[in-house]
Amino acid sequence: MGGGGEEYARPSEALERVLDIEEEPHLIEDPSARWSVVASYRALAFSVADISRPLVETGGLCFDPQLRTPHKALFAHAFTLRRLFSGDGPHAAGGGGRARDQGAPLGLKEDAEHDGANDVAVEGLPADAVGFRYFRWRRDGGKLAFAAKVPDGDGFALRLFVVDLDSYLAQQNPPKSITARPLLENRTLTAITNSPFRFLGDGASLLCMCAPENQGPPPAEETVPRGPNIKENLTTKNAPARTYQRLISSKRDEELFEYYTKAEVVLVQFGGNNTTFETVLEPTRGGAMIRSISLSPDKRHFLVSLTTKPFSWTLPYYKFAKKIEVWTLSRPLSFHSAMSSHEAALGDHPQYPKRASVSAISFEAEDSAYNPVDFTHQAVLDNNNKVKENGWADPDLDEMDLAEIEQRMTYHGKVFLQDGRPRNPVGRTGMVGRGLLGKWGPNHAADSIVTRYCPKRPDVLQMVAIQRQDTGHWALPGGMVDPGESVPVAMKREFIEEAGNVDMTHEKLAAHRKKLDQLFEQGTEIYCGYVDDPRNTDNAWMESAFIHFHCDKELGDNIPLAAGDDAQSVRWLDVDESDEAFAKLYASHKSIVKMAAGMLSGDEALRPFAVQVAEIRTVVDLPDQEGMVISFDARPQGPRGIMWHWQKAATLVFDFALDEGNPKLEAKERDAVFELSGPFRLADYVKDPMLSPDARLVVKLDYRISGISWSKASAGLCFVTESWRKTRQTRKWILREKRAVTVAAAAAAADTDDDAIASTTLSSSTCDSGIYEPKVLMHERSSDDAYASTGSIQVAADAFGVYHLQYQTIKNELAFDVVGAGASPVGSRPFIDRLFLDPKGDLSQRRTEHIWRSPLGPEADASLVDTSREPGGSVPTQRQALYEYPAELFPGGEWMLLRRESNDQPPDFFWRQLSTGKEWRITRHAHPQPALVGVRKELVKYKRDDGLDLNGDLYLPPGYDPKRDGPRPCLLWAYPREFKSSKAAGQVKTSPHRFTRTSWSRPVTWVVKDWVVLGFASPIVAEGPDAEPNDTFVEQLRANAQAAVRLLLDRGLGKPGGFAVGGHSYGAFMTAHLLAHTDLFSAGIARSGAYLRALTPFGFQAEERTYWDAPETYAKLSPFSHAPKIAQGTGKLLLVHGIADENPGTFPIQSERLYDALKGHGAITKLVLLPHEGHGYTARESILHTIFEQETWLDKFVLPAFDDNAEIPSQVCASLLGQSMDLDVDAGMSSLVDANMKSQTRVRMLGGMAAATVLVIVAMRALSSRL
Structure with a gap:
């Protein structure tokens, strides 16, 4: 027993060396794929001093009040620009680079380092800049905007810079460097609720979010309270809420929220000869609480969402009340704005x-x-x-x-x-x-x-x-x-x-x-x-x-x-x-x-580019989301998801729940989509948009809309996806806009003279009976069924920044570019397909052409390959141990920017010409973690006792041979996931050929200490419409772990007493349960978990029922309830938690109270609380100390099993070695009922109401102790 504060420690040199690295460069390509930012990041980028800086927490936000960016925003420490593509074709590594024919040897090892022939250095940056972030490309790659983090007083500030690539390329012999130009030097950028800047439309303007000019000091810190902080509910309407963190809890928090979320919108407009013009949009002068702002396709309007008062004390800011407005501009925002005169x-x-x-x-x-x-x-x-x-x-x-x-x-x-x-x-x-x-x-x-x-x-x-x-x-x-x-x-x-x-x-x-x-x-x-x-x-x-x-x-x-x-x-x-x-x-x-x-x-x-807001129209005022039903299929009442229609100049589109947003109500149709044209009258019709003279119904859906996208207007197609989380069903529909019938066409069809059917007015020359024809089903599947996924149609923006689905016209058919992850029984193999349909014909008559697919691995079983989805319709004859993915696909699919990796080769980028198969290398990345070279990665498949197919990623140390070297210590790591079918639960969704890398949060690190590591599947299956996964969570969790350990024992990779298990967040929750309900593990690592479900009474993870709906389930799923079982078990539990954990449900008190319960029952355990850390850890000192604690814990409780004279307790792995183990998940509850009853005594589960009463008392005591 002990405790107290200690200094940060560091793990062994082997572990620190593999974690404290420079990551391989990150490529941030422009949308046209002509240029890329090549940004450099450290894996452990923050120090404790960095994360200890003053911060503000209010309204669900956490941010640096001086820098005005989210807390722990990651900045690149250096970057350069690389030219990727031009009218002459790809720019290969080495300056010229020769193309490699498809099927030719890769030659990865003999390639030299990238010599920087296509790299352009950026000059003109502040000498004291400590980082760079918010890289924003103009649509055509002609300009790049970014922010530099520079010292400012006792803190830091963001400074905006822009690089003009068009001017650079216009030079006869462009140099090897380009100068960045500062903008808005006298303004303070803010990135608290929005991106601090972005190019609009065709890139003629940069929309910037700035702190209000001449804004006074922030609300002073209260040294003496003004009075009590009071919450009250004066209505009998149900108002459940998830356990959100960092909420408003005082009047000062309200003042801080308003002060820091107010911003002025500054338009930086680019003129000729490198001139720029800065304009503050008048409605934002002095500051406006802008939640979002977007430009209409015709560049004449802004759609603006504004946070309105009063602020909720139980919800994060993105669920606050808001006002939706349309701001009409005095002239369009484009490179060459249309004249406003129209005389x-x-x-x-x-x-x-x-x-x-x-x-x-x-x-x-x-x-x-x-x-x-x-x-x-x-x-x-x-x-x-x-x-x-x-x-x-x-x-x-x-x-x-x-x-x-x-x-x-x-x-x-x-x-x-x-x-x-x-x-x-x-x-x-x-x-x-x-x-x-x-x-x-x-x-x-x-x-x-x-x-x-x-x-x-x-x-x-x-x-x-x-x-x-x-x-x-x-x-x-x-x-x-x-x-x-x-x-x-x-x-x-x-x-x-x-x-x-x-x-x-x-x-x-x-x-x-x-x-x-x-x-x-x-x-x-x-x-x-x-x-x-x-x-x-x-x-x-x-x-x-x-x-x-x-x-x-x-x-x-x-x-x-x-x-x-x-x-x-x-x-x-x-x-x-x-x-x-x-x-x-x-x-x-x-x-x-x-x-x-x-x-x-x-x-x-x-000056020719002056622009200002000429008119403001209120579209609708929407209340906050207090009282909304807690369900994954629930939605707010009234209009939601308001956005611009891609195909139309200035038309809004929005979703509307036909069942009041409540999935528990019976309804034939759940959602509808509407169009709303100017003057955008919706405020008086929030309960029934069909009554608005400006609204038109697009489609009604049986489920919730989960996506909508459009072709170009000339094709008149709309793709709508709907889904229902409860059943995991998803459907995709195609809609075709009804075209107006011209007089000439009508006359031809009727074989009459034009003059006999119409006058010379447009209104009489059209006949319109609605917006879209009846929807046509494209496909339907379970969202769990990855094998049935047909991929996603790619989205592209045209030269004016208007988005549309990416396609080309081939012989009167539209050929859409489709990219998918390609999950399959032999592993994930991403693909490119081309979907053909006739925009004027029968939309149900579609065909798919398979263009490209990631290579088939040499270990793959050919009988498991679905040849109907292979290019050429047969099993590929050429096999390669590679994983490839299309990072960018040019419209028409002629050029693909390909990302390729293998177990030992980090991701590199290549241009591939799909018609010829020729390739040009773009990058040559060195292995950032050489200690992992030679690690053997294997996709393993095995079965659970009930026959459920399972799979996992197995990592073996370099050169390890179990027959020669014997078993090794084994670390198993998982994160439980819920499924509605056994078939989907057993599917393979990874590739054995992904690059082997590790980070502080991943278990693969332990292979450098000669451990065997298994990332094992832990599916929780609830088949049937009314089945709930958590009703059998513990039983399935135990079966998953038993199957994984049995696999390692059968292959001679592990031995009884030599197994440890770990996880983060829900994986930590899993770990505590496995130590309580199995005899498989000698040690457990539980980081940032939740262990007392009474503290998350309105649902958690996939659980939609409240504590009062299912008290027995909440009790059974609380590891806190089973503290005596953990204390009696074979495994010793290490708990790690960030003191500033922001994740709903995983407050630090979860780990504190579990530790107290374990200690009270005599368990060997340890709790490590990391100062200033959140749900994920960021400071170098925190991360290295966490790894130190894990290493010390595993060495102490697992390695002894490999001593020559080690005696393994008989109960270890008894359930797998022929002995029975009594699975009793109720013993923990007994200790809560009678504190004097010995922990060994077994009692039956208390009745539902009694259990509910006990857990409420526990929760109240825990919270009061915390306060």
Whole structure:
């Protein structure tokens, strides 16, 4: 007996050397897989001093109040950038690297170290930076943002940096380093409830979360209490809650929560020439408790979730009440924001009919009277490029593939479709069709802004202007970009045709062209995007690139101007509002020229990218989740999971429980999914969204929705997954959007004239009877059945940051890229499949093509291979002891970034060209733990006494031969898991060829001390709809352990008395039970477990019943109840716990009270409490001390069995050696009933109510003692 504080100790050198290592570099690829961050981390990255810094715990949060990051946030200590892929193909290790043909020897051992040929160092970082985190890539890999951790006073602060890879690659001979640029140098970033920054959409802006400017000091620490802390419940409504940690428990905690979760949203917008503009969104000025914020696909709106008061004292912050809002921006947030003006597009054009009236420009705003004119000029129809050679116009929509339109390049964002037509990004124009524009969607032009200062009035800025022939307006010289023509070439060509059509001699013309070449040599991009043009319609619009070329005096005085082509005349025009010609410049040209003038003069008020919140709409106010039923299948009442619809410009989608979120209520259908369009009216319809005029039903489901994803809008497909946790059933459905039927198509189907069935208005040219056709079942399975998993369709973001399922079109079929883990009886073998379906045909008629699969191991039994899921349809003839996984898959599956590993080779990355099988190596990682080289890993299969198939990962020391060397000490480690079927419980979900590594938390470390280690399966099966796994938990746990030990005995790997068992969290709970109810183990290691289930009365792990629903089960499953059994047993229990354990249910008192109970019954035991540590341990000193304690404990109680003169007690492993063991799980309860009764006395289980009373008393005493 003893105790007290001690200094930290360290384990043997062999164990410390294998744990205190530099990990192999981590690759963080950009979404386009062009670049990767190569980040370096230490395995033991923290010190006790690091985790002892002041922290704040409130609302379920734990964070560093000065750094404003989560407590124990891990930072890389160094990083570099590596180029992976370019237009020329993969960038291999060694700079050139040769491709290896598929099937050629790997040559892993003879490969040299990576020589850094493709690595780029990052310079310009603070010399005192101690770490780097929050690496955020722009969608196309053109920019990287990250945070540096730098000293700040007596603590640390985050500093934001950005690296411009596009500018780096634009250099003729890029150097081996790149300079990072600091941003927001005078602001404090905050990462307490959100990522501190991220790129939005296409990457034009960086959304940053900053502490409010001029925020005062935090609430002062209370040295004298204001008064008692009071909780009260003034309603009779049930309000059960899990045992969450770090909750609000005082008024000061409330003040701290509000102070630290408030943030200002700062937009950093990137302009040309490395300029940036910073804007604080006004609704957040002074701070707002933002829980989440996301940008709509059309870049015009933010969906914002805000925490609202009052704060709950029984729930973590993510279950607090919240307000959902939509913030409409003054202009889109994209590289080239659309002009906010929309006047010319509503006006007259001499060749157009009169437009319909428009009462609401935005398509999100309701305009029930909108009746647009349908007009396409005859000149456009006559130049149909499918009919006329060299025609410049698209055919009618019926003759086009909508996917082609959807994928067209647009400056401001994605082309969105509405009613099967492209939709004007700014709004309604009163006209549909194409007018005079040839292309559906964006029509691209190039316009040059050529300026000079007037020779006679040097303070007056002038511009070259041409007078248009069609409208008579003065305008910038420019015109349409021809197919295949670049913007600079088109701009120069149009300028010459319209403003430089001079009649000169050959020599003078050559000199003139030379001056023009000089003029167009260098320009400044002013604006690219939507132009408010009188030719625009709802379905076709002008977009243009405007580049400013300013002439010096000599050049400006000597450029001759002459009108030509579409221009009546040309002249130098004063940039002056008082000049009528300038004041009435064509389309948006005046505002764009003013932007150029402002940038030339340095006037920031005229900067082109200013954006602000123009309107705020409340979508819904949602209450906190107090009172929600405790069940894995329970959900909050009302709308939930509100998010943007991927396929639509600005439409929300949300889930809704049809059974009030209560799985105990009878209901035919459990969940529904709705769409919600602007103006997003939901607040008054939270009980029945169907009553909202803006809501439309998407689908109803029998189970809970667990996932939803979309194809591109042109395909109109939606994939919905539903699941029911209680039965483990899951289904995946395909939905197809109903397409509006055009007048032409309807007329063709009816064999009648167009005019006989419709007028020239869009509203009468469509007929819509709902959003989606009836859902089609894609597959149904048990979520436990890993063998039946068909994988997941890959998700990709397009160039504008809009997500969609990854596919390509092959012969009118959509081919979706599917990746799966590939669990199988011979081990996990990840795969790539291609799912084919006809988006316009029968969705139930699908086919799957198997493209690639991880190699089959040489030890695999060929009879267990399912050839129907193999590429080629047969057992692979070439076998390799490798595990491969696709880290990245390019759309279409041509290129795969492959991660490959083997038992002795750490994961490395390769580019593989799937069509040829050729490979290019990207990394060459050295083994981070050389002591593990030679460790033999084996996937073992065996059976439980009841016939249940079991499996595990067996690790044998290097060179160990049981026949020659005899049995060795054995450490068994597990984590129990629940299943609904025996078939699923016995499935193999690992690979014998994964890289053998270890960490402080894993048992594999012990092979370096010549131990045998078995990570064994411990399934708890409850077959049948009403069966509960915990009703037979102890019995199954014992059977699992017996089967594992029997395996080791039968193979001669272990001997009676030489077995130890351990686990973490639920594995610790398991360990305590095994020492109580088996005779198999001489020692047990239980880290951060829960041992008294009365302290988690509203459920734990997979248990949904409350303590009062199943008191007998709670008693039986409390190792605390069985302390006498543990004391009498063969195993000695080591308890380890972090004093600051944050995990629900595993408070440190769990280990403290079990230790007290064991000590009280004379058990040999030890409790180690680690200061400042949570559920998982992080400080180097804590980790090494934990390993020291485990090593000392195992050496003391297991190794003696291997002494030559060791006498093994007869009861050790008696249950496996022919003797019986009385499994009595009730003896522990007897000691609670009668403290004077000897622990050896056996009594029967108390009745349910008596047991409940006893455990409540125990729990109350434990808690009061703790307080």
